[in-house]
Amino acid sequence: MSGGSTGVYHTPVLAGVVARLAQGARRAVDCTVGGGGHSALILAGGAELLAIDRDPEAIAHARELLSGERARLLTGRFASPEVMSVIRAFHPDFVLLDLGVSARQLEEDRRGFSFRPGVPLDMRMNPFEHSTPTGADLLNSWSEDDLARLFRENADERRARRLARAIVKRRKRRPFALSDDLVGAIREALGPGTGPRDFARIFQALRMAVNREREELEGALPQLLEAMAPGGMMVAISYHSGEDRIVKRYFNEWSRSCICPPGQPVCRCTGIARGVLLTRRPIRPDPEEVAANPRARSAKLRAFRKSDAR
Ligand SMILES: C[S@@+](CC[C@H](N)C(=O)[O-])C[C@H]1O[C@@H](n2cnc3c(N)ncnc32)[C@H](O)[C@@H]1O
Structure with a gap:
């Protein structure tokens, strides 16, 4: 193996x-x-x-x-x-x-853990737990304060507040559904220098919250x-x-x-x-x-x- x-x-x-x-x-x-x-x-x-x-x-x-x-x-x-x-x-x-x-x-796109393009923001380890909110649900419903705390505590993100604000602003235009939506918000908030390491860190933080x-x-x-x-x-x-x-x-x-x-x-x-x-x-x-x-x-x-x- x-x-x-x-x-x-x-x-x-x-x-x-x-x-x-x-x-x-x-x-x-x-x-x-x-x-x-x-x-x-x-x-x-x-x-x-x-x-x-x-x-x-x-x-x-x-x-x-x-x-x-x-x-x-x-x-x-x-x-x-x-x-x-x-x-x-x-x-x-x-x-x-x-x-x-x-x-x-991580490799199964339909499970929604990856930041590859077009992946649904699901992230539930048990997709049959219908009462568990998905990653998209958290991004679309949590307050700016809660999102900022999540990214500060789970992703050690210095610009957590800026990212939370970008998410709240974006979801007013269109709810979060796909990996591309979160990658777009990360790029917007953290600047053009962001790359796979940043995406991995932020996606991991969200996944940890989804699955508690x-x-x-x-x-x-x-x-x-x-x-x-x-x-x-x-x-x-x-x-x-x-x-x-x-x-x-x-x-x-x-x-x-x-x-x-x-x-x-x-x-x-x-x-x-x-x-x-x-x-x-x-x-x-x-x-x-x-x-x-x-x-x-x-x-x-x-x-x-x-x-x-x-
Ligand atoms: C890193 S993988 C384990 C890999 C495994 N040791 C192997 O050799 O393939 C972690 C696994 O733990 C499961 N998991 C995570 N949190 C869990 C929990 N609270 N209860 C039960 N399973 C959990 C995930 O669904 C995932 O399949």
């Missing part, structure tokens, strides 16, 4: 790390099965697998790839109560989160820790600095023996670390891989091992 544009995972180097860490696991959960590349490596390591994705197309594809008695597939959001109760009952000793969108989702990706991650991590068997390992790969910060914060907090606020004279927390941080610094793809594949550029892998005690 390759990590190039037709590959299933974004970085083969990090996939190798996942395969090594999953060796010896007995019950593994892949919370984001996508194209099934990591899941196949986990199965090859001997584990029983629970593979989850909120995208029904990803599950249908993974079902063909991963069929067998050791694999079970489930459609749903990993932070949803239904999925979490299945994970809890499975009592995994290995949990993987490979966040964001899959290569397949940060909220999913924030909600899931503490529950996944509780669901894991003692001694279990959690591995997270993120492609966005905001998501990486969430993973880093939780893993650091769980590995500290005291989490009382600074200055509190007497320790009131349990005073026992929940486990050990296995990656003081994130593991990154190597430079050749990053040069060959822009999707690998921002990838960061972090790992945590839950203590044997509980």
Whole structure:
């Protein structure tokens, strides 16, 4: 399997790390099965697998790839109560989160994740969730303030206000429907020097809002820790600095023996670390891989091992 544009995972180097860490696991959960590349490596390591994705197309594809008695597939959001109760009952000793969108989702124009011309601004990871607003819905309905906050927080965009204003002005003439509409607004607001990197950053920010990706991650991590068997390992790969910060914060907090606020004279927390941080610094793809594949550029892998005690 390759990590190039037709590959299933974004970085083969990090996939190798996942395969090594999953060796010896007995019950593994892949919370984001996508194209099934990591899941196949986990199965090859001997584990029983629970593979989850909120995208029904990803599950249908993974079902063909991963069929067998050791694999079970489930459609749903990993932070949803239904999925979490299945994970809890499975009592995994290995949990993987490979966040964001899959290569397949990015490459299928009708799914609406790409800034290629003529692509509908959909961006829902589950297109059958009819109550979930699409990317176009958010651009056509959010206030200028909310749009500015979105681009500042999710895209680190200095000119977020200018972009939000351009969107609100444009949608009065014609509602946003296609990638070209958003690319036009970005060019208008950020100037003629804008290019694919800017489009990718802004489209990613919108996609994260459509799918409430940060909220999913924030909600899931503490529950996944509780669901894991003692001694279990959690591995997270993120492609966005905001998501990486969430993973880093939780893993650091769980590995500290005291989490009382600074200055509190007497320790009131349990005073026992929940486990050990296995990656003081994130593991990154190597430079050749990053040069060959822009999707690998921002990838960061972090790992945590839950203590044997509980
Ligand atoms: C980067 S891809 C995973 C690629 C996969 N590791 C592979 O080897 O092909 C991320 C996948 O996670 C799914 N996903 C993202 N957020 C999710 C969530 N909250 N619950 C379940 N699946 C999610 C997406 O639909 C996508 O298929």
